[in-house]
Amino acid sequence: MLGGAAHTALVAASATVLSQSSVANTAPGRVVTDETGRRVAIPADVKRVVTLAPNLTETIYALGLEGRLAGDTDYCDTPSAAKLKPHVGGAQNPSLEAIVALHPDLVLATTSINRIATVDALAKVGIAVYTTDPQTVRGMVESTARIADAMGASAQGAELVARLQARLDALAARLANVPPVHVLFVVWENPLITIGQNTFIADALRWAGAESVIVSKQKWPDITFEEVARLQPDYIVFASNHAGIEKDELSALRSRADWKQLRAVELGHVAVMSEEVNRPSPGLVDAIEQLAREVHPDAFRDTEKKESHRSTETRRQENRNVKVQNRDSVRVAAIEKIDTRAGLRSAPIAGLGARRGAAL
Amino acid sequence: MPRNAQTHSRPFHTDPRPRLKVEQVSYAYSATDRSAPKFILGPVTFEAQQRELIAILGPNASGKSTLLKLLAGVTKPLSGRVEVDGAEVGGLDLRTRAQKIALVQQESELLFPLRVWEYVLQGRYPYGRRLRFESDEDCLMAGNALAQVGAYALRDRWMEQLSGGEKQRVILARALSQQPALLLLDEPTQHLDIGGKVELLRRLRKLADENRYTVVVVTHELNLAAEFSDRIVLLQKGKPLRIGTPAQVYQRDLLEEVFEAPLEVELKVTGRPRVILRGSH
Amino acid sequence: MKPLTPRRILGVCGLLLAVLFVVVVISLRMGSYPISTSEIVMTLFRGVAGQREQISSEFWLVVFGLRLPRIALGILVGAALSTAGAGFQALLRNPLADPYVLGVSSGAALGAIVSLVIAPHVPGLIQLAAFAGSAATITAVYFLGRRGGQLDSPTLLLAGIVSASFLSAIIMFLMTTLSGRDLRGMAFWLMGDLSSPAAIDLRWLYFILLVVLGSIYTTSSDLNLILTGEQEARHLGVNVKRVKLVVYIGASLLTGLAVSVSGAIGYVGLLVPHVMRMMFGTDYRLLIPASALGGAIAIVIADTLARTVVAPTELPVGAMTALAGAPVFIYLMRRKVR
Numbered sequence: 001m002l003g004g005a006a007h008t009a010l011v012a013a014s015a016t017v018l019s020q021s022s023v024a025n026t027a028p029g030r031v032v033t034d035e036t037g038r039r040v041a042i043p044a045d046v047k048r049v050v051t052l053a054p055n056l057t058e059t060i061y062a063l064g065l066e067g068r069l070a071g072d073t074d075y076c077d078t079p080s081a082a083k084l085k086p087h088v089g090g091a092q093n094p095s096l097e098a099i100v101a102l103h104p105d106l107v108l109a110t111t112s113i114n115r116i117a118t119v120d121a122l123a124k125v126g127i128a129v130y131t132t133d134p135q136t137v138r139g140m141v142e143s144t145a146r147i148a149d150a151m152g153a154s155a156q157g158a159e160l161v162a163r164l165q166a167r168l169d170a171l172a173a174r175l176a177n178v179p180p181v182h183v184l185f186v187v188w189e190n191p192l193i194t195i196g197q198n199t200f201i202a203d204a205l206r207w208a209g210a211e212s213v214i215v216s217k218q219k220w221p222d223i224t225f226e227e228v229a230r231l232q233p234d235y236i237v238f239a240s241n242h243a244g245i246e247k248d249e250l251s252a253l254r255s256r257a258d259w260k261q262l263r264a265v266e267l268g269h270v271a272v273m274s275e276e277v278n279r280p281s282p283g284l285v286d287a288i289e290q291l292a293r294e295v296h297p298d299a300f301r302d303t304e305k306k307e308s309h310r311s312t313e314t315r316r317q318e319n320r321n322v323k324v325q326n327r328d329s330v331r332v333a334a335i336e337k338i339d340t341r342a343g344l345r346s347a348p349i350a351g352l353g354a355r356r357g358a359a360l
Numbered sequence: 361m362p363r364n365a366q367t368h369s370r371p372f373h374t375d376p377r378p379r380l381k382v383e384q385v386s387y388a389y390s391a392t393d394r395s396a397p398k399f400i401l402g403p404v405t406f407e408a409q410q411r412e413l414i415a416i417l418g419p420n421a422s423g424k425s426t427l428l429k430l431l432a433g434v435t436k437p438l439s440g441r442v443e444v445d446g447a448e449v450g451g452l453d454l455r456t457r458a459q460k461i462a463l464v465q466q467e468s469e470l471l472f473p474l475r476v477w478e479y480v481l482q483g484r485y486p487y488g489r490r491l492r493f494e495s496d497e498d499c500l501m502a503g504n505a506l507a508q509v510g511a512y513a514l515r516d517r518w519m520e521q522l523s524g525g526e527k528q529r530v531i532l533a534r535a536l537s538q539q540p541a542l543l544l545l546d547e548p549t550q551h552l553d554i555g556g557k558v559e560l561l562r563r564l565r566k567l568a569d570e571n572r573y574t575v576v577v578v579t580h581e582l583n584l585a586a587e588f589s590d591r592i593v594l595l596q597k598g599k600p601l602r603i604g605t606p607a608q609v610y611q612r613d614l615l616e617e618v619f620e621a622p623l624e625v626e627l628k629v630t631g632r633p634r635v636i637l638r639g640s641h
Numbered sequence: 642m643k644p645l646t647p648r649r650i651l652g653v654c655g656l657l658l659a660v661l662f663v664v665v666v667i668s669l670r671m672g673s674y675p676i677s678t679s680e681i682v683m684t685l686f687r688g689v690a691g692q693r694e695q696i697s698s699e700f701w702l703v704v705f706g707l708r709l710p711r712i713a714l715g716i717l718v719g720a721a722l723s724t725a726g727a728g729f730q731a732l733l734r735n736p737l738a739d740p741y742v743l744g745v746s747s748g749a750a751l752g753a754i755v756s757l758v759i760a761p762h763v764p765g766l767i768q769l770a771a772f773a774g775s776a777a778t779i780t781a782v783y784f785l786g787r788r789g790g791q792l793d794s795p796t797l798l799l800a801g802i803v804s805a806s807f808l809s810a811i812i813m814f815l816m817t818t819l820s821g822r823d824l825r826g827m828a829f830w831l832m833g834d835l836s837s838p839a840a841i842d843l844r845w846l847y848f849i850l851l852v853v854l855g856s857i858y859t860t861s862s863d864l865n866l867i868l869t870g871e872q873e874a875r876h877l878g879v880n881v882k883r884v885k886l887v888v889y890i891g892a893s894l895l896t897g898l899a900v901s902v903s904g905a906i907g908y909v910g911l912l913v914p915h916v917m918r919m920m921f922g923t924d925y926r927l928l929i930p931a932s933a934l935g936g937a938i939a940i941v942i943a944d945t946l947a948r949t950v951v952a953p954t955e956l957p958v959g960a961m962t963a964l965a966g967a968p969v970f971i972y973l974m975r976r977k978v979r
Binding site (some may be wrong): 036037038074087088089090092093094095096097098100101103115116117118120121123124125126218222 | 672673674675699702703706707708761762764765767817818819826829834836837838948952953954955956957
């Protein structure tokens, strides 16, 4: 049913389509294995990098390599300078063409946000994609080093890693003999979703000397409020981008009949972490320290209040310009989970809805 | 295929061979495999020639439709044979059988709009390859079929726009475009008014007389059957009680017993019987 | 009284091919990468003529590496889904039938999820697993949908709907209880998305498409008759049992194929056959090729919009077909009522 000429053209075109094409620069590079086990051929000279996730963008800036950042996603907003970089679309559905148009030597992706389909597609057209897979806070620190290596900036990497490591070690030392605080980390209020044991956030919490009261193997377990009431966590922790939200959250919780029964709410033990907590990026360490100070005030009594106040102020100033959109990575994950379920309801049985009324 | 070549060549003399031969045909089915047969039909034996119109009569559940299906070859008899033009119906492949026998039953609902001529043209399916395009001859035959039922003028109309009677004619036309030797109809007058019933039977009579079809009709219409058929097969609970001309079959005692109703039989001037309710003069 | 002729079929197909060609050309022109029409044309010609070295490697990449494969995939999926839809509408004697009503897409989704959980990083596994899932569903529904030794339309429809619900329930269960991390990809998959390259060489997929399409096409005369009544068709000499089997397997395979590579793109399989019927009549000898080409056109248009409307973000193509599909559906329903 295809006309003869069209058919020939299509065959010829498809033959060319299927041969591998590559935009990698011709400088001989090396082959590394990324954190998902994929072998990646990286050119020797990495001058242009495109990141596909906000935490990767942040890492690049923390490494001081933003000069090589050719493009990022629409949602890369930390630091704010990242918003001015050319965008390639969403983290889950970027435009391949936009990526190609930026002539990247290397693309950075992460398993926590990007889709394997995107990575496959990029690899298929010969673009080097390095995927990170940070599972723990230490893992994040190591990823940072590897990213720096991949970009040929091992020195900056080592330096940043050393600083981060030092801060983490110092924190661990400070909290060594302090029993962990039991917290409920709220990902989403309705339905009530919290974090599982093996999540990145749980690990971050542990570094801050906090332990989730909910033990679950799932990533984002649904829990009932009764369970929370029974367990009576010491602190309720939220993650948010919005400065000054602590007071809002607390008063909101206090006004709700069920939440105000909790001892934590009564005592005003509601902590808000920076949304960095779900971003495997250097800013995470700030968030951990911030939470640690809040839930273990005694352990920090000897540090100068002025210093901690200053860093909080700087962050508050940055955040003031950030709109509270639903770009909370944590909330994104929750939304995805809910969307996926809703999508399930609508898609495979999309046909059903129409069919219920048909002649049966 | 011989059939194709024969389109204009029905023999002028009446073929001495019977068009339809039903020999000791019997059938049975039971509710489950192991229980005793719930219903037994037959054995039935009769023959029919060209130009004959046979009516199968009987009360409900007497096996009329089953007998028709046996004649059509849709069901295989338990014993006996059904032959059309000398060939056993059960042994024919689907397409050859469709070229010899046309069966008209209650029609299914049409899902998508269809034109009358498209519908009738489908009757030509048994002639030619499976995936085929209709030839001029096919169109000619379909047109003839429409003309034979007086529906040629309807050919460009949509099927769903037709009245009951018109639709009946078109369905008949499709059967005719199969160029069958044997035309079988299962209660074709069910949904028609009295005018429609008479018209249909008249048409079938004409088709038999002029176009030399052999027609077998299952019907409830005692008087129409008596008026228009050559012979009648009277069934009761699967048994062929009598097979003969209307005058022979319509005996008062017999009819009363079979139909369990107070009936009276009159003989008309034409020699054909008429059935009426007793006590109504 | 004008019966369908091969000439008319070729004429309509030629027309649709021309439209498809125009749509493809326009689609080639659109995208985030700045490349002019003349550059595209040059790249195409040089590519077909085998002069690859003379083109910038990036032009090559964009035209032959990104846009054309995606368009080719879209054509494949559109043709497969529309033909399957037309086939199911005849097989099930139901104008509301679409390719997913018999549960094929749910089975594929289950296969996809299982593969994402077990081995999320193996490239292309999700597509193969999805196809395996759909094949298993096709088999199961076949056995459930039989009555008296052959496929019975109402029974088949019921069997399919029940299977789809059951599989969806399992999928929901898995998604809420498993801690698999890459399940976010499922959301895109469920909506239908052409951005993932096919796991198998496109040429093979096209080959399979044409073979299956051809087999279904051989039953098109039979389908015309079956649509006026199964009993009547049988009495006219149609081997109804065989035809139903061929159409069932063929249409299900086409659906499984399409869904494996692109997820469950909705509305195309349902609506394209109806639109083609309105334009060209209900004769399946014309409807099948017309639906295939019509579906290809629809998907290429939808996908082009999906990747350009809010560029550089790409929408899943299923979102566009749903957006356009619902109004078209309503319009068709109202026409029928009239």
